[in-house]
Amino acid sequence: MLTKKTLKTATLGLALVGVAMGASANEVADYPSKPIQFLVAAGAGGGVDNFARVVRPMLEEAVGGARITVVNLPSASGALAHQRTANGAPDGHTLDFASTTYVTSLAAGQNPIGLDQLTPVARMQSDVMALFVNPERYPDFESFLEYAQENPGKVTVGGTHTASPDHVAFLSLRDASGLDMNFIPYDSTGNATANVLGGNIDATTTSLSPLLSYIEAGQMMPILIFSEERLDHYPDVPTTVEHGWDLTDGNDRAVFVHADTPAELVQHLEGVFQEIFASEEYQAYAERVNLDYREGWMGGEEYRQRLENNYELYSRLLQNGN
Template structure:
């Protein structure tokens, strides 16, 4: 897997922080509070709790995790944005930060939060019940033959899966409908029962259903066919500019000094490249495409996605 490395402040800090327990003078937190903009047990929470001991080891400090899922994570964003800008409060968040911002449901933007690093770029898949559609060609034919009748389920009105639904409608010219559910389990249950025609989900979240044959992914939001799933067609090969996924990363109060942000970024870069983290990524199918982006690159990606999601929401 190719990893993009920064060469300035982050690289300097990495050299100082590569040994567990050794921290740069500019960043030696007495403790860290990590807000998680999601509930317990989900992908973002699992990410935070996997990284927690790795962070504690490298910084020789305690990391306390606090889950704040309310209002699509807006409470976590608010707590992070109003915390002391000393590097002792960080946030683990997913693409919901940007989708809820695009939908006008989150008042905390990239002027108040600074991205430290992206660690995961989970691939979104269009998932169907194989008893209803055996392939994307079958789904596509039904969408074209019965416009306005097929239904896609998702978690809520400002989710990354709704953005995928809006993007597919726009790129493919489909007339699909969307039903938001309170949680992923409800959407899955309705797909299994045949009440809906499809849902967007991440590879890491549907492995059990794939292994049992109850659900199959038929379309990947990706540029190229995935090495692990060579039979699944992609949006790009259909000529559609629709390749975003559910990204997860670390954020901090935007007033935090740049040298502190650079030092924290370097710690997470070291964690990302470690054998322990890569083993976790492989076990949870989070290594299908590279996840790492440094602070500046991650901000650029977030700003690009925000503009695109705002266009999708404005058109719908």
């Protein structure tokens, strides 16, 4: 039964909702009301940094010429960028640009900022991961697989630091395949690649785009691609799914904001980034740097679900050793 008190409470609640929705609508209409800051959770010159700097002029134009600055915060696997975003104002003027390292470092306990403190706006890139070798040592994946099966514990695979996308790609492959292999961390993709070429390790797990020059020179070759279907550029290279392994992770690059940012503003930003993603200028960039092997776009809610699923997987894999 509705009493006067109940009706009064309900009316007050509706009024507060209306005020909140009105405030959010005003924030969208007034956005941006001050300069925007891109906090890049990586160093200058890398994939995340290039992504942010390519997007910057496009976003400046899309939001009416607002001034945007880019700040690189690579410390602690980018955790400083996430902390500053989470501790800043929830008004959409601080945008956190991050890669898959965000969730891998979270799973490893290296990053204190979880998905209760950051909200994904959108994913715009998914750089395909692959297993690379010196083709003079392993001409194809079958030869690598045969050697690994016949020599348990002797195969070494390198990649960037522990709990990196390279590392969790290795762990995922080892977990799915059952192969007895070991991981060796390096401080850069270049060092891992040099050790493959020098015969110190058998292979490296990393994304395709950083090794394109080595592939073109015939020095390195992908022998297994983490994908559902074979890529047009590499029609002869088998995929993980072909071998029955549900393993298609890539190195994602995405945009986050403070978790308390009004939903209407988050949706507005998602729409702006989706328009940027679909633009001829952005698609030309993606094609130029070989980030068009598969669809990069993913909306905020869908990407949040992906991050939550990956967090559970990576936590289990990292707990089970190197």
